[in-house]
Amino acid sequence: MSFREYIKDRASLICITVAAWAMILFFFVSFKIRTDIIILFSIIYYTAAILRCIWDFLRRREFYNTLSESMKQLDKKYLLSEVMEEPDFAEGRIAYEALCEANRSMCENVAAYKKISAEFREYIEMWVHEVRLPVASMLLMSHNDGENGVKYGEQLRRIDTCIESVLYYSRSENAEKDYIIKPYELKRIFGSVAVKNREDILRRNITLSTEGLDKTVMTDSKWLEFILGQLLSNSMKYFAEEREPEIKVYAEENDNSIVLHFRDNGIGIPAADLPYIFDKSYTGENGHTHSRSTGMGLYIVKSLCERLGHSISASSVQNEYTDISVSFGKNDHVKPQ
C-alpha cells in the first residue's frame, strides 16, 4: 500500500476536512478575527490532520504489507491466517477474524473429503484383494485343465491386468507413502514382468530382446513392475500388422541418470498426439482407430513415476516405432556393487 493510494482512498475525508476549515475561516473573517490568529489556527488544524493521516497510514501499512508479503511468499496460501499477527486496529481485527474463521471452516471441509477419499481407497484395496481370490482359483483351474484352460487363462490374465490398474490408480492418487525405495537390478524387475506375460508374448510371436539391464536403480519393485507391465501391454495392443513384432528393452547410463528404454516397432503415435499421451483420459487417434483405450494407462504410469521420482518421456515416429523412456536419478550413495 503506497501513500498515494491511501490518500486517494481518503479523498472524501480530506475534502470534508478542507470544507470544515473553509467554513471556520468564513466565520473567522465574518467576525473580523485577527489574521495572525487565523494563521495560527490553520497551522494547528492542518498539522493535526496531517499527523493523524500519517499515523493511521503507517499503522495500516504495516498490517497490509505483511499480509501481501506473506501471501507472496507462502507456498500454501491457505495458511495465511496462521502466519499473520492479530492487528491492533478494529477494522483489521474484523478482517483477521473473518480470515481465521473461513480457514477453519475450509479445513473442516477438506478433512471431511479426505476421510471420504481415504475410506474409498481402503475399500478399493480390500475389494482388489477380495476379487483376486476367485481370479487366483480360476487361473489355477485353467492351468490344471491343460489344453482346454489356455484360452480361459488368457482372459483371466486380462481381468487381472484391469484389476491391477484400478489398484495402482488408487495408489497413485493417494498421498500416503506405501512404497519402499531400494536398489534393484533392472533385469530382475523386467524379468518378472516378462515371465508373467510370457504366454501372451510367445503366442503373438514377439521378438523380445534386452540389453544393458544389469544396472542397478533406486525404485520400488512392485510399482516399477506395474509400470513395465503397462508399457508391455500397450506395445502388444498397437503392433503393426505388416511387420514382425519386436520389443527391445535397453538401459543407458549417463552422467547423472540411468535411462530405461522400452521400444517397439508398432504403429507409433501421431506427432499431434505425442505431447498429450500421458494426460488423463487422453485417447488420441490410436485409441479410436485401433484398440479401444481408456486413456488411463499412461496417466497412471506417469503419476507413479512422479511419485517415485523418475521421469518419463516418449518419442515416436508414426508407422515406425514408439520409445518410452523412464529415467532414474543416480545417487552416489548407492553405487552398484
Added chain:
Amino acid sequence: MSKIFIAEDDTVIREQLAELLKNAGYATECLTDFANSLEIIMNSEADLILLDINLPHTNGEQLLMEIRRRTDTPVIMLTSRSTEIDEVMSMSYGADDYITKPYNPTILLLRISAVMKRSSKETVSTSYRDLKLNSAKGTLSNEKCELTLTKNEMIIFRLLLDRQGEIVTRDDLMTALWDNEEYINDNALTVNISRLRGKLADAGYEDAIETRKKQGYILI
C-alpha cells in the same frame, strides 16, 4: 517324493493348488482345522510350507515366526496384498519366498522347485553318463572330447538332467529359460534343442534326448 504343506483358507484355491502340485509330482497335505494351525503344520513333516498371510484364528506372519522358532523348513508366503512393505516384512520374519495372488502356476512351480533346491541337502547331479558338466566353464566333457554349450543350451541341459528319465515339457523349458533372462521364442527353442542334440551326438550320444509327441522331451 517331496511333500508340500498347504495352509490356505480359501477352499477352492486350496484344492486347485493341491491338484497343481500333485500333477507336478509332489505329495501334498492341506490345512483344514485352522484352530490348531501350528501343531498340524509342525506334525506334517513337510519339506516345504505354502503359507497364506490371511488365515482364520491367527495371522500368517505370526504363524511364520512360530514356525521359524521351531524349524527351518522352507516357507513360501502366499498373499493377495501386493506391496513392497508386506514383502519386506515377510522376508524379515524368515520366509524363503513371497508370491502374490493370482499366482501364475508355472512361476509358482518354478519358485517352489528353486526353494526346494536351495534347501535340499542332496547334491545336484553334475554328470551325464561319462560326460562331466561344468557349469562355470559351460562345458560337457569326457576323456575324449569337450563340448562347449551356449547359455541357453546349458539351461536346457541342466533342466533335463535334473529330471532325467522324466518328461520335461516345452513349457517347463521355456519357463526356465525366461527365468534366466533368455527371452527366446518357440522356434529358437526348437533350434536350441536340435543344436544340443547335435553336440551330444558329437560325443557319441545320438539319442540322448527323445521327443515325446505333444508332451515334451526326455533325457535318457
